[in-house]
Amino acid sequence: MSAQMEFWLYLYFPQLQLDKLLLLQNTTAALSTQDKSHHLDLTAPLAIVGADHQLLQLNSAARQAGLTLGMGLASAASLCHQLQLVPHQAEQEQQQLQQLAQLLYQYCADIALQADSGLVLKLSPMLALYGGAIQFWQQIQQVLQQAGYQYHFATAQQPLVARLLAQQHWDQFLLQSDKIQQQLKALPLQHAQLPDKLQEQLQRLGLAQLGDVLKIPQAELVRRFGVEMLQYLQQLTGTKPALLLFIQPAEHFEQQLELLYEMERSDQLLGPLQHLFGLLQLYLQQRDQLAYQLELCLLQRQDQQQQLQLHSAQGEYQSKDWLKISELQLERLKLKKPVIQLKLILRRNGPRYAQYKTLFAGHLGAGKAQLYSALQLLSLLQARLGKEQVKSPCLLNDLLPEQASSYAGALEPQAAIAGTLAAVRPAFLVDPPLALDAEQQQQLQLHYGPERLSSGWWQQQSQHRDYYVGQNAQGQWLWLYRNLQQPEQLYVQGYFS
Amino acid sequence: MNALLQQLQNRQLIWQASQTEAPYEHCQSTGFSALDQLLGGGWPQHNVIELQSHGACAELQLIQKALAGSGSELLQIWINPPANLCAEYLLQQKRPLHQVLQLNAPRTADALWAAELCLKSGSCMDVLLWQNNLNLTQLKRLQLAAAQGQSQLYFFRPAVAEQQLLPWALSLQLTPATTGLQIRILKRKGGWQQQELVLPWAELYPHFIKPELQQKQYSKPPLSRVS
The missing domain is CATH 3.30.1490.100 (DNA polymerase, Y-family, little finger domain)
Known part of the structure; x- marks a missing residue:
C-alpha cells in the first residue's frame, strides 16, 4: 500500500436511541424490579417514530410482529395494536454520537461527525502507529463493543464511498480498492444518495446500478446533468478532498x-x-x-x-x-x-501527580496498610456529616483564651505563632464563660494561681483577669478566673481533663 | 496426667490459670507505674477502651502519654467532645493542630459511623469518642475496625449505675477522691476484676500541683492582693 493512499472507515449506527434505552435498562435493572408499570417494556414491540410519522427504529419484538422501517404510523398500528411509540430525539442522538466520537478519539486522531448517525474515521495516518490495519480495527471494535451500540461499517478510499457501503450494511474491513470498487459498482442507484431529481433522470435512462453511471465518461455526464452531478462524482472518485470537520476533545465535562x-x-x-x-x-x-x-x-x-x-x-x-x-x-x-x-x-x-506514600514511616506507621489517605477520609466525613461539622482547632494571636482558641478549615496547615506556651491550660474551654453562684463558690477548693492575663489596652474592652485552678464539690477540675473590676464573681473558663 | 484430662487438653477445652499471664498482645505504658502494674503492662493496643467518669477528672491526663506516643504523622480524631478544644493545650502536648480533627455528629449513628471509618482508614492513630450508650454489635464493629486499621478508640461515657456486660478489652471507672483519682477496673480481658487504685493528683497534674503546695489549700482567692 503506498503512503499516499487515503483510507477512510465509516461507522454507521442505525438505532442509537433504541440501543440507549436498552443499555439504560440493563444498568438500572437491579433497582427497578418493583415498579415495572412506570416505564417502557423493552421486550414488547416498541418503535421510535420520526416527525413525519414514519417508523425509524424497531426492536426485535416489533420486527417479529411484521413491522418494517419506514412504515407509516397508521399501517403499523393496524399490524400491531399494542405497539409502544417513542418520539425520535435527534438532538439526543447527536449527543450520543458526540460521546462515541470522544471515546474513539483515544484511538484515532481524525474523526468527523456525520448528519445521519455516522462517524468518519481517517485510517491511513493511524496504520503506521498500530502496525497494521487489523490491529487498529480490533482496537476500534473493542471500544464499540463496550459502548454497546449496534453498528455497520465499511472502508474505502473516499468518505462518500465508505458511507454508501456502510449504510448498505456491507460490514467488511478491506484495504483492497478493487474489491471496494466492485462492490460500489453493484450498488443500486436508489441507495446511491443522489439528489432525487438526478436519480430519477438516471433511472429513466435505464441505468440501474452505480456502475452503469461510472462507465459513462465524466465530461458527458456533467454536460448533461450540470454542476450537481460534477460535485457528486468528484466526491465519489475522490478528485476533490472531502470537506470534513474533525472533532476536538471536549474543553469541559x-x-x-x-x-x-x-x-x-x-x-x-x-x-x-x-x-x-x-x-x-x-x-x-x-x-x-x-x-x-x-x-x-x-x-x-x-x-x-x-x-x-x-x-x-x-x-x-x-x-x-x-x-x-x-x-x-x-x-x-x-x-x-x-x-x-x-x-x-x-x-x-x-x-494528576504521583501520590507519594512513605515506605518506612517510623516505628509505628511501618506496615500500616492505608485504606484511605487523610484527605480521602476527610472527603468522606464531610460528605456525610456536612462540611462545617468537620474542623481542626487553631491558635490565634490573642491573650484571652476564648479568643486565642478557634477553629479553622480541616487539615489546613497553620501559621506558627511565636512566643512561649503557657504552662497551665485545660483541655476544654467553656464558651461563653460560666458564672458561678455564691454557694458554688463556697464549695470550691483552689489549688493553683493566680496567673494574670491582661488583654491589650488598644482593644475595645480591655480586661484584666486572674486565673486559678480549682476543684468543685463533685471533684471536677476547673479553670476559673475573676475579673479585676468585679473581684467577687468567679467564672469557669475551662475544664481540665 | 489423667488420660481423659490429656485428651481434653489436646482439644483445647481446658482453660488454665497460667494462661492469664499475657492478656493482650501489645501493651503501651500509661506513664504511671502504679497504673501499669494494675493493668498488667499498660493500655491494650489496637482496641477499644472505655473510660467512665463524670468528666473533668483527669481522664485525658491518663491517656495523654499514650496519645503522645502515637507520633504526629497520623491524625487524631475527637468526636463529639463535651466542649471546645483548647488549642494551647494541644500544642502543649506537641500535637500539630492541623493533624487534629474535631467532628460534631449530633446523631448517634453518624458518630459511630465516623468512628468506625476513622478507625479502619489507617490514617488515624487515636480516636476519642464521647457517647452515652453502646450495644454489643456496635462495640464488636468498632473493635474489628480498630484491629483492621491498627488504631485505638477511647470511649468516654458518663458513669452508669447498672452495668451492662460488654466484652471491652478494658473498662475503667474513674471517680475523683480527695487525695487523688480512684481508678476501678470494671472489665479487663483475661484479668481479675475488682481491683482499685488511687492515683494522687500530684502525679496527674504535675504542672500545677506541687506536693508542698498541697498542704495549704484555700477556698477563696486572697482578695487583699487585688489592688
Whole structure:
C-alpha cells in the first residue's frame, strides 16, 4: 500500500436511541424490579417514530410482529395494536454520537461527525502507529463493543464511498480498492444518495446500478446533468478532498442523562450515576487529571431542580470513589419531587501527580496498610456529616483564651505563632464563660494561681483577669478566673481533663 | 496426667490459670507505674477502651502519654467532645493542630459511623469518642475496625449505675477522691476484676500541683492582693 493512499472507515449506527434505552435498562435493572408499570417494556414491540410519522427504529419484538422501517404510523398500528411509540430525539442522538466520537478519539486522531448517525474515521495516518490495519480495527471494535451500540461499517478510499457501503450494511474491513470498487459498482442507484431529481433522470435512462453511471465518461455526464452531478462524482472518485470537520476533545465535562422513569428515592439514583461517573473517569483519564469538585443537578418534574456539590479534598478520578462520596450525600438528601434527569458538571479539576506514600514511616506507621489517605477520609466525613461539622482547632494571636482558641478549615496547615506556651491550660474551654453562684463558690477548693492575663489596652474592652485552678464539690477540675473590676464573681473558663 | 484430662487438653477445652499471664498482645505504658502494674503492662493496643467518669477528672491526663506516643504523622480524631478544644493545650502536648480533627455528629449513628471509618482508614492513630450508650454489635464493629486499621478508640461515657456486660478489652471507672483519682477496673480481658487504685493528683497534674503546695489549700482567692 503506498503512503499516499487515503483510507477512510465509516461507522454507521442505525438505532442509537433504541440501543440507549436498552443499555439504560440493563444498568438500572437491579433497582427497578418493583415498579415495572412506570416505564417502557423493552421486550414488547416498541418503535421510535420520526416527525413525519414514519417508523425509524424497531426492536426485535416489533420486527417479529411484521413491522418494517419506514412504515407509516397508521399501517403499523393496524399490524400491531399494542405497539409502544417513542418520539425520535435527534438532538439526543447527536449527543450520543458526540460521546462515541470522544471515546474513539483515544484511538484515532481524525474523526468527523456525520448528519445521519455516522462517524468518519481517517485510517491511513493511524496504520503506521498500530502496525497494521487489523490491529487498529480490533482496537476500534473493542471500544464499540463496550459502548454497546449496534453498528455497520465499511472502508474505502473516499468518505462518500465508505458511507454508501456502510449504510448498505456491507460490514467488511478491506484495504483492497478493487474489491471496494466492485462492490460500489453493484450498488443500486436508489441507495446511491443522489439528489432525487438526478436519480430519477438516471433511472429513466435505464441505468440501474452505480456502475452503469461510472462507465459513462465524466465530461458527458456533467454536460448533461450540470454542476450537481460534477460535485457528486468528484466526491465519489475522490478528485476533490472531502470537506470534513474533525472533532476536538471536549474543553469541559458536562453530561446529562435522561432517566428511563421517574425516581422517587435517592438510592435509586446510584445506578444511573455510576454511568455518569464512568464517563467522567474516562474524561479525566484521557487528560491525566483529577476532579476536585463536581456539581450534580437533579432535574425534577415541573422544571424544579436540586443541586448537590460533591467535594474531594484529595482529588479523585475513579468512578468508584466518586460514587462513594455521592452515596453519602444522597443519603442525607430529601427529594422534593421525582427526578427525571441527571446532569453532572465538572467544576474544578487539576493535573494528576504521583501520590507519594512513605515506605518506612517510623516505628509505628511501618506496615500500616492505608485504606484511605487523610484527605480521602476527610472527603468522606464531610460528605456525610456536612462540611462545617468537620474542623481542626487553631491558635490565634490573642491573650484571652476564648479568643486565642478557634477553629479553622480541616487539615489546613497553620501559621506558627511565636512566643512561649503557657504552662497551665485545660483541655476544654467553656464558651461563653460560666458564672458561678455564691454557694458554688463556697464549695470550691483552689489549688493553683493566680496567673494574670491582661488583654491589650488598644482593644475595645480591655480586661484584666486572674486565673486559678480549682476543684468543685463533685471533684471536677476547673479553670476559673475573676475579673479585676468585679473581684467577687468567679467564672469557669475551662475544664481540665 | 489423667488420660481423659490429656485428651481434653489436646482439644483445647481446658482453660488454665497460667494462661492469664499475657492478656493482650501489645501493651503501651500509661506513664504511671502504679497504673501499669494494675493493668498488667499498660493500655491494650489496637482496641477499644472505655473510660467512665463524670468528666473533668483527669481522664485525658491518663491517656495523654499514650496519645503522645502515637507520633504526629497520623491524625487524631475527637468526636463529639463535651466542649471546645483548647488549642494551647494541644500544642502543649506537641500535637500539630492541623493533624487534629474535631467532628460534631449530633446523631448517634453518624458518630459511630465516623468512628468506625476513622478507625479502619489507617490514617488515624487515636480516636476519642464521647457517647452515652453502646450495644454489643456496635462495640464488636468498632473493635474489628480498630484491629483492621491498627488504631485505638477511647470511649468516654458518663458513669452508669447498672452495668451492662460488654466484652471491652478494658473498662475503667474513674471517680475523683480527695487525695487523688480512684481508678476501678470494671472489665479487663483475661484479668481479675475488682481491683482499685488511687492515683494522687500530684502525679496527674504535675504542672500545677506541687506536693508542698498541697498542704495549704484555700477556698477563696486572697482578695487583699487585688489592688
